[in-house]
Amino acid sequence: MSETxxxxxxxxxxxxxxxxxxxxxxxxxxxIERMQHITRVPRTTDFVKGVxxxxxxxxxxxxLRNRFGIEQIETTDSxxxxxxxxxxxxxxxxxxxxxxxxxxxxxxxxxxxxxxxxIEADYLRGVAKMEKRLLILLNLDKVLNxxxxxxxxTFEVV
Amino acid sequence: MEKNQYLxxxxxxxxxxxxxxxxxxxxxxxxxxxxxxxxxxxxxAHTLKGMAATMGYEDLAxxxxxxxxxxxxxxxxxxxxxxxxxxxxxxxxDDLEAMVxxxxxGGDGKRDVTKVVALLEKIEKGEHLSGLLNVQExxxxxxxxxxxxxxxxxxxxxxxxxxxxxxxxxxxNANQVKISLREDCILKAARVFMVFEVLExxxxxIKSTPPVDALEEENFDYEFIVTLxxxxxxxxxxxxxxxxxxxxxVDVKNxxxxxxxxxxxxxxxxxxxxxxxxxxxxxxNESDGTDSNKQEVKVNNPTSKTIxxxxxxxxxxxxxxEELVIDRGxxxxxxxxxxxxxxxxxxxxxxxxxxxxxxxxxxxxMVPVEQVFNRFPKMVRGLAKDLKKKVNLEIxxxxxxxxxxxxxxxxxxxxxxxxxxxxxxxxxxEKRFNDGKSDxxxxxxxxxxxxxxxxxxxxxxxxxxxxxxxxxxAISSGVVSKENEKNLTDKQVYELLFxxxxxxxxxxxDVSGRGxxxxxxxxxxxxxxxxxxxxxxxxxxxxxSIQLPLTLSIISVMLVEVQSEKxxxxxxxxxxTAIVKDEDILAAHNQKVIDFRGSVxxxxxxxxxxxxxxxxxxxxxHSIVIVRKGARMAGLVVDSFIGQQxxxxxxxxxxxxxxxxxxxxxxxxxxxxxxxxxxxxxxx
Numbered sequence: 001m002s003e004t005x006x007x008x009x010x011x012x013x014x015x016x017x018x019x020x021x022x023x024x025x026x027x028x029x030x031x032i033e034r035m036q037h038i039t040r041v042p043r044t045t046d047f048v049k050g051v052x053x054x055x056x057x058x059x060x061x062x063x064l065r066n067r068f069g070i071e072q073i074e075t076t077d078s079x080x081x082x083x084x085x086x087x088x089x090x091x092x093x094x095x096x097x098x099x100x101x102x103x104x105x106x107x108x109x110x111x112x113x114x115x116x117x118x119i120e121a122d123y124l125r126g127v128a129k130m131e132k133r134l135l136i137l138l139n140l141d142k143v144l145n146x147x148x149x150x151x152x153x154t155f156e157v158v
Numbered sequence: 159m160e161k162n163q164y165l166x167x168x169x170x171x172x173x174x175x176x177x178x179x180x181x182x183x184x185x186x187x188x189x190x191x192x193x194x195x196x197x198x199x200x201x202x203a204h205t206l207k208g209m210a211a212t213m214g215y216e217d218l219a220x221x222x223x224x225x226x227x228x229x230x231x232x233x234x235x236x237x238x239x240x241x242x243x244x245x246x247x248x249x250x251x252d253d254l255e256a257m258v259x260x261x262x263x264g265g266d267g268k269r270d271v272t273k274v275v276a277l278l279e280k281i282e283k284g285e286h287l288s289g290l291l292n293v294q295e296x297x298x299x300x301x302x303x304x305x306x307x308x309x310x311x312x313x314x315x316x317x318x319x320x321x322x323x324x325x326x327x328x329x330x331n332a333n334q335v336k337i338s339l340r341e342d343c344i345l346k347a348a349r350v351f352m353v354f355e356v357l358e359x360x361x362x363x364i365k366s367t368p369p370v371d372a373l374e375e376e377n378f379d380y381e382f383i384v385t386l387x388x389x390x391x392x393x394x395x396x397x398x399x400x401x402x403x404x405x406x407x408v409d410v411k412n413x414x415x416x417x418x419x420x421x422x423x424x425x426x427x428x429x430x431x432x433x434x435x436x437x438x439x440x441x442x443n444e445s446d447g448t449d450s451n452k453q454e455v456k457v458n459n460p461t462s463k464t465i466x467x468x469x470x471x472x473x474x475x476x477x478x479x480e481e482l483v484i485d486r487g488x489x490x491x492x493x494x495x496x497x498x499x500x501x502x503x504x505x506x507x508x509x510x511x512x513x514x515x516x517x518x519x520x521x522x523x524m525v526p527v528e529q530v531f532n533r534f535p536k537m538v539r540g541l542a543k544d545l546k547k548k549v550n551l552e553i554x555x556x557x558x559x560x561x562x563x564x565x566x567x568x569x570x571x572x573x574x575x576x577x578x579x580x581x582x583x584x585x586x587x588e589k590r591f592n593d594g595k596s597d598x599x600x601x602x603x604x605x606x607x608x609x610x611x612x613x614x615x616x617x618x619x620x621x622x623x624x625x626x627x628x629x630x631x632a633i634s635s636g637v638v639s640k641e642n643e644k645n646l647t648d649k650q651v652y653e654l655l656f657x658x659x660x661x662x663x664x665x666x667x668d669v670s671g672r673g674x675x676x677x678x679x680x681x682x683x684x685x686x687x688x689x690x691x692x693x694x695x696x697x698x699x700x701x702x703s704i705q706l707p708l709t710l711s712i713i714s715v716m717l718v719e720v721q722s723e724k725x726x727x728x729x730x731x732x733x734x735t736a737i738v739k740d741e742d743i744l745a746a747h748n749q750k751v752i753d754f755r756g757s758v759x760x761x762x763x764x765x766x767x768x769x770x771x772x773x774x775x776x777x778x779x780h781s782i783v784i785v786r787k788g789a790r791m792a793g794l795v796v797d798s799f800i801g802q803q804x805x806x807x808x809x810x811x812x813x814x815x816x817x818x819x820x821x822x823x824x825x826x827x828x829x830x831x832x833x834x835x836x837x838x839x840x841x842x
């Protein structure tokens with residue numbers, strides 16, 4: 001990681017959600033898994049899809065489309081679960097496809113515009129414009145904020 | 159990150175050293191003359207100081223340093239071990255512990271220790287204070303010096319008092335002579351020799367502090383005390399000694415034998431008895447000291463070939479291994495289907511090996527219960543002192559092994575039970591004496607394996623539980639109705655002690671009797687999947703017995719199906735299962751209930767409660783699991799029972815914390831996750 005810093009580049013895993021490309025920094029990604037059986041956890045927020053058995057560790061899975069308010073689709077062959085680690089949490093994110101790793105020069109990263117594809121700017125770290133591609137960099141701390149999870153839960157109970 | 163790694167290591171090792179210090183201090187208390195033990199403590203303190211300094215915890219390092227000075231004094235016979243000194247050292251170890259715990263919980267390890275530092279410094283200076291001061295100041299500080307040094311060291315045992323009193327009867331003067339050498343004295347041992355030479359010309363030396371061999375080795379600062387019987391006057395003695403060059407000051411005091419006799423006789427007082435014990439012990443030790451010293455060193459330095467492994471790594475290993483077991487299951491299935499004998503044989507061999515491997519991994523998580531027990535001797539000592547009771551703690555089976563997760567939880571309940579035994583169980587020495595018992599109470603802490611369980615017993619030979627008193631209290635606080643009183647067996651009455659809010663202490667002490675008591679213990683033990691019982695004989699003692707599962711990571715559950723989802727219900731919550739017909743279900747104010755053996759039990763339909771997608775037709779028969787929380791019951795309506803199974807407990811991770819009515823998860827043989835139902839949350 002220190003090397004990439006030296007070179008003023010960040011390495012990100014690129015994944016697809018609807019028709020947009022998102023990126024999460026590679027050091028936050030533990031692995032990319034194929035879709036598998038997910039055990040539903042009752043009485044949780046609706047974007048919590050459930051838990052899976054990830055090599056012996058019970059790992060919660062978030063439906064990212066749902067989290068960002070994008071309409072749901074059926075699982076396809078290209079659907080993947082990206083396992084990310086933030087702080088002491090490990091969570092899986094369901095995405096439409098994941099197939100690329102790119103280096104982004106940090107000077108190409110711009111602050112997020114007010115509204116991008118309907119997602120609240122809070123969840124975004126920035127946008128990187130690379131030739132023809134537009135990469136949306138996620139702020140995972142925000143996406144996985146457990147406080148928000150609780151607030152939403154209590155909201156549901158009421 | 160790296161600093162954190164060091165920090166963990168630092169905390170672990172500091173705790174070990176503190177524990178070693180505690181253990182050895184307790185040993186030292188019983189064997190005050192044993193220099194080997196002091197050396198052991200000194201070593202621990204020294205290592206701790208070094209580590210603390212390296213890590214930049216200055217407060218920790220400096221307190222250890224001051225404590226080290228005192229230990230050094232003891233080691234070099236400048237300071238004689240007494241209960242008072244040990245108390246102060248114990249107190250400073252407590253402070254060190256508090257600092258380390260503060261660091262462990264992310265703090266800076268700072269703490270106000272001025273009081274204990276002052277005490278330590280007083281002990282340390284007890285000796286060379288006066289050597290630095292001029293004659294006049296000595297006179298005024300004499301009281302203090304004697305309080306810290308003289309009075310505690312110059313106590314005489316029976317034998318010495320007899321010798322001294324016989325001497326005075328024959329017209330001799332019994333004098334305590336304190337000789338201070340000049341600070342720039344070069345050959346201290348030579349001066350000591352000359353002083354002794356002079357004294358032996360005029361009388362007989364009964365005793366010297368420090369002992370003669372220490373004086374010869376120059377193991378003292380600048381002053382020493384000699385007990386002398388002589389016919390010469392004090393002035394004469396003083397002048398003769400002052401003739402020896404490099405002697406700064408001589409103080410001759412007539413010994414008040416009556417006071418010493420008094421101190422010896424009136425030793426219902428614990429500390430003075432202790433002191434005489436110490437003198438006794440140390441004199442005994444001088445004769446056979448070398449032997450026991452050697453043994454002590456051997457015991458204290460076991461060269462263990464172990465490594466420290468983070469529990470998390472073991473968890474990871476365990477997880478990976480479970481994956482292997484699941485794959486093994488699949489392989490077995492494939493081998494059966496293919497009917498290939500070669501493959502079947504290989505898979506069977508693999509099964510055996512993985513079975514052995516599983517045992518080894520499970521065993522790696524086991525730690526001796528000693529880890530928890532070893533902090534109790536010190537606690538019991540302190541508590542007994544506070545309550546002015548005499549208590550002897552015996553620990554049996556400290557090598558018994560328990561899963562690490564259980565070990566971490568069991569400490570607090572045990573502390574509670576021990577406190578209870580000391581406070582309520584063991585009587586005061588006077589009462590014990592009057593009842594014809596030895597004035598020292600015995601508390602036994604015993605651990606042993608039995609089947610798939612570990613038992614831990616706390617028993618005392620104290621007053622026992624007064625049935626009538628408990629009943630009276632229970633009735634007055636409404637736990638038991640007056641009519642029920644007669645029907646209760648003794649055992650049932652004792653169990654009442656665990657009811658919340660019931661304390662049988664007549665008066666509230668610092669230690670217990672505040673109403674929060676054994677109910678907390680019971681809850682804790684039950685949350686660990688164990689149970690606690692009590693048995694007692696009035697006047698002979700009480701025994702609390704805790705039964706615990708060997709490990710918390712594996713529990714027995716009943717697997718059930720709710721529509722097409724699988725859930726696990728812990729067996730410890732289940733009373734029984736039943737199948738009831740539609741017409742057996744009654745309605746009571748919007749709540750479905752059944753009549754279960756005469757009591758009305760509310761039903762919870764898990765399909766509705768967990769919003770399970772409906773995939774099945776409603777049946778006229780319902781499978782019901784009757785679960786309990788304490789005395790309350792509920793019936794969980796499920797679709798079918800799969801069966802009883804041992805499962806490995808897993809958490810839902812740090813993201814999904816506190817999911818309502820789900821206490822965890824497990825991985826089934828097919829690799830899927832099943833959730834564990836938290837029955838306690840379901841029953842309000």
